[in-house]
Amino acid sequence: MIMYSSKKLKAPEHQVAGHSAKEGRLGPLVDGEGRFFKPFQRDFRGKNEDTFYEFFSSNKNAPNHIHGYFPSYQGTQVVEASNGSGKLPHIVLEDVVTGYLKPSIMDIKIGSRTWYPNISQEYFKKCMGKDRGTTSVSLGFRISGFKIFDHEESSYWMPDKKVVHGYNVDEARLALRKFVSSNSLADSIPDCAFASEIYGGPNGILAQLLELKAWFETQTLYHLYSSSVLMFYENESVLMKGGDDARARVKLIDFAHSFDGSGVIDHNFLGGLCSFIKLIQDILESSDNNNETNIFQFKNGH
Amino acid sequence: MIMYSSKKLKAPEHQVAGHSAKEGRLGPLVDGEGRFFKPFQRDFRGKNEDTFYEFFSSNKNAPNHIHGYFPSYQGTQVVEASNGSGKLPHIVLEDVVTGYLKPSIMDIKIGSRTWYPNISQEYFKKCMGKDRGTTSVSLGFRISGFKIFDHEESSYWMPDKKVVHGYNVDEARLALRKFVSSNSLADSIPDCAFASEIYGGPNGILAQLLELKAWFETQTLYHLYSSSVLMFYENESVLMKGGDDARARVKLIDFAHSFDGSGVIDHNFLGGLCSFIKLIQDILESSDNNNETNIFQFKNGH
Numbered sequence A, B: 001m002i003m004y005s006s007k008k009l010k011a012p013e014h015q016v017a018g019h020s021a022k023e024g025r026l027g028p029l030v031d032g033e034g035r036f037f038k039p040f041q042r043d044f045r046g047k048n049e050d051t052f053y054e055f056f057s058s059n060k061n062a063p064n065h066i067h068g069y070f071p072s073y074q075g076t077q078v079v080e081a082s083n084g085s086g087k088l089p090h091i092v093l094e095d096v097v098t099g100y101l102k103p104s105i106m107d108i109k110i111g112s113r114t115w116y117p118n119i120s121q122e123y124f125k126k127c128m129g130k131d132r133g134t135t136s137v138s139l140g141f142r143i144s145g146f147k148i149f150d151h152e153e154s155s156y157w158m159p160d161k162k163v164v165h166g167y168n169v170d171e172a173r174l175a176l177r178k179f180v181s182s183n184s185l186a187d188s189i190p191d192c193a194f195a196s197e198i199y200g201g202p203n204g205i206l207a208q209l210l211e212l213k214a215w216f217e218t219q220t221l222y223h224l225y226s227s228s229v230l231m232f233y234e235n236e237s238v239l240m241k242g243g244d245d246a247r248a249r250v251k252l253i254d255f256a257h258s259f260d261g262s263g264v265i266d267h268n269f270l271g272g273l274c275s276f277i278k279l280i281q282d283i284l285e286s287s288d289n290n291n292e293t294n295i296f297q298f299k300n301g302h
Helices: A043-056 A119-132 A161-165 A169-178 A203-217 A235-240 A267-288 A291-299 B046-058 B121-133 B161-165 B169-179 B205-216 B237-241 B267-288 B293-300
Strands: A035-039 A075-080 A085-094 A103-108 A141-150 A155-157 A222-225 A228-236 A249-253 A259-262 B035-039 B074-078 B087-094 B105-112 B141-150 B154-156 B222-225 B228-234 B249-253 B257-260
Touching: A035 A075, A043 A075, A043 A085, A043 A259, A085 B074, A085 B257, A103 A267, A119 A161, A141 A161, A141 A169, A141 A267, A169 A228, A169 A267, A203 A228, A203 A249, A267 B267, B035 B074, B046 B074, B046 B087, B046 B257, B087 B154, B105 B267, B141 B161, B141 B169, B141 B267, B169 B267, B205 B249, B222 B267, B222 B293
Parallel strands: none
Antiparallel strands: A035 A085, A075 A085, A103 A141, A103 A228, A141 A155, A222 A259, A228 A249, B035 B087, B074 B087, B105 B141, B105 B228, B141 B154, B222 B257, B228 B249
16 A cells, blocks of 8 residues: 655645535545545445445456546545544545646536435435436436636636536536636626637547447446546646647546446436537537637637 | 228237227227327327327428338327227327238337426326336336247247336346247247347348437437337248348337427437347347357257
């Protein structure tokens, strides 16, 4: 077991969903050198997630390019918990946004349902309430949280989680447009100026999502409930270098509710992923006609 | 409105799921000349299904090859109901198995959930109970009923619907194997002798399902709840002519719970369809190695 110094650990700057370590609560920590420490969740969930990472990271049945969509796993480590409750076991993962200066980030929980067979009636009701109360049922996914760098204000816009969880289909679609827009986030008509460079292209978000989709069409290793697609890109690059190195990336995270696929594909995840892909494709198609104009205007300060 | 004589109407010989007109109950009728009369279901459902067929049949946004996967619509007609309750409106459709002498038929209800937004708590509970009590939740689809022509016995095997609805994942997979097997249906190890000619090939079931899948990945016209894939083929051909003209076909049926897609793909149907496709692919792959041997044995009476 590798020992890390726990002295430098702090709450992640770019976390957009899930439990936060800020204000003395229990949440994940980062060491600023590329490692992300996720405290074991109570009951079976922490152990289940750790087991998922342990088995997946050495699973040769998942192709190499698919492994790249998951944070790399570096074992477990007992470190001082963020809430001052003493030393607790943490899962040590790659901090996927290390090296990003001004990332825009969005966490999208995939699947129309977050419950699964053989759960308590109480947990079923809780999940079902959230699934029906968000866009999970209607869209097949829900946005859990995001932060977008506002190029006009040179600051971040990060709406309250409760606002985000209350989004309907149109609001979720709007957020996906704002995520790749250059104009003021208060503006109701996003210009989608970065759509083609962030969502599009051979290495863009869409290409990565399609690669994941192809895998989910056949993989029966895992069923992932309440897992998320995390997508992010570097605004500093878009600002300074014309987007040549925006490093738009997709990572899958959160596996506390992952299970053996038992020979069946994860149709719940796949269906939601396809719906998410369709909305990204819609934005790319609608921005195709005016995208170059928008970039030109943006880069010239209009 | 075209008027059909209602004198010759009778219960369909090859119905495998849904309400049956036999024994004096209300159910669909056929005229033996290619027309299928489906009585309007009570409450909004009959009207909803008729509206679906009326709009879809003239919808130019659905490509021609996709229209071929739906029974053609021939309007509505008031005819004598099968249960003797007098004249009732019926939806007049193409009788898709007309011309098949010894069809094997399976009805597969697609989607992990049969409920949808804005329904009563009572209907939600009823649907959820069935979805959790069958393979809908686990597999993303459930087999609603089937009949398989048994080549050894020269008769049909059609298990009771209650037995079929009680299938677990393994039993559903087994039924899909038996559907394309030549050996006795009482045998626990189906030979899948017809898999490559019925499921496989450029015009087989799998190719048709993949064409539908491609459409469902982008179509936002309709969301189909409780709709079924009906698949069937001609055993007479397999028996007599070596399977050159087995006419393996996929049709989508049952649209009493179809709704406008509102710009979102039908991720519930698509996810279930992909899961069904994967099971068909599994059977084709596992039968690849021994299929020719099986056909040879079968044709030589072993």
